[in-house]
Amino acid sequence: MKFKHQAMRALTLSLAAVAALMMFTWPLVIGVTAQSESEIAQTAFLVLMPLVLVLLLIEFSSGGIDARQIALLGVLTALNAVIRMLGAGTAGVETAFFLIIIAAYVFGPSFGFLFGALSLLVSGLLTGGIGPWLPFQMMAAALVGLAAGALPKVSRTWLQFLMLCGYAFVASFFYGGLMTLWNWPFLAGPGTSISYVAGASLIENLTRFVQYGLFTGGLIWDFGRAITTSVLILLTAPALLATLNRAANRVGFVKLPD
Known part of the structure; x- marks a missing residue:
């Protein structure tokens, strides 16, 4: 029974x-004409929000997460x-991802997935940052949280x-690349050398996307996020890892096996 729950x-x-990946990569793999941002966003919410709820219910019913752990997820x-309001993304300064990465590393990939999604949702509600970009964020x-939770557990502090800072640096560019990819078909406009071309080959559209990222300066923005997140992890990880590990022991957190 335990194996069945873990498999589920x-x-x-x-x-x-x-x-989630298909939300972003559809321009590269699906040969259809671009839809409007609102239609994409509505479809994303309709498909993915139930998945988040289902994941939470499965975690609860399988014993992977209980009422105390849900409370911990809510507090974090x-x-x-x-914390995200302190950075607001200005010039790439993002303050939300260091806690997502550290908490996910301690509590595992399922928690990291939920924590990442809910952090951006609640942040959007608090700041009024609700728009077609929110489900993609x-x-x-x-x-980012899922992958952080899947990082190997090492004993040497x-x-x-080093691993968390290195991951934070790479994950910052990964997040930025995904966010650039989702709006590329709309913001680039039609008929330019960096525009999305419906039905074009993967290589052609991927080349155009890279050129779009360079042209818009998205990589510079991502570099700011990478530096901010890595520095915050370096400064806070010693205390946060110890605190969150104690919290995990107290609430009896059950993680997916590594």
Whole structure:
């Protein structure tokens, strides 16, 4: 029975991750004309929000998460939403991702996926940042949390810090690349050398996307996010890892096996 629950959790998490990736990569793999931003956003909410709820219910019913752990998820989500307001993304300065990465590393990929998505949702509600970009921000952050939770657990403290900082640097560009990819078909406009071309080959559209990212300066913005997140992890990881590990022991958190 325990193996069945673990398999169901892993399957649901995998489906949510694949669906989230498809939200962003459809211009590269699907030969259709671009839809409006509002239609894309509505479809994303309709498909992915139930997946987040299903994942939470499966975690609850399988014993992977209980009422105390849901309360912990809620507290961390509210805290991270407030922390994100301190950065607001100005010049690439993002303050939300260091806590997502550290908490996901401690509590595992399922928690990381939920924590990433809910942090951006609550932050958007608090700041009024609700628009067609919000579901994409949620799922990009969820993928960052999922991958952080899947990082190998190491015992040496200095190696943990090095691994988390290195991951934060890469994940910042990953998040930025996904967010650039989702709006590229709309913001680039038609008929230019960097425009999305419906039905074109993967290589052609990927080349145009890279050129678009260079032209718009998205990589510079991502570099600011990478530096901010890495520095915040370096400064806070010693205290946060110890605190969150104690919290995990107290609430009896059950993680997916590594």
